[in-house]
Amino acid sequence: MLEIAALLKNKKPNVSKKISSIKIPNWVIYLAALFNKRANEAALFLRMSRNVSNEKAKRILGLEPIPNNEETIPASINSMIKF
Numbered sequence: 001m002l003e004i005a006a007l008l009k010n011k012k013p014n015v016s017k018k019i020s021s022i023k024i025p026n027w028v029i030y031l032a033a034l035f036n037k038r039a040n041e042a043a044l045f046l047r048m049s050r051n052v053s054n055e056k057a058k059r060i061l062g063l064e065p066i067p068n069n070e071e072t073i074p075a076s077i078n079s080m081i082k083f
Contacts, residue, residue: 004073011074015081 002023009016026046032039057063066072
């Protein structure tokens with residue numbers, strides 16, 4: 001997430017004002033999750049497996065994903081702003 005924040009500060013400075021660049025240790029999130037609903041949701045994301053593949057989408061749909069974050073993330077932000 002810190003990499004995304006840094007990328008957006010370079011590519012989209014007007015949007016990056018609302019993005020935090022502070023890293024909170026996992027144990028703080030887990031402790032806060034005991035008392036706070038939003039922290040509990042963040043703790044779920046920490047436990048979530050991110051080992052995913054786009055092979056099936058490439059094979060069946062012929063999807064050609066954008067290859068790097070430098071293009072993908074600003075394009076996503078532009079889409080969110082537009083719609």
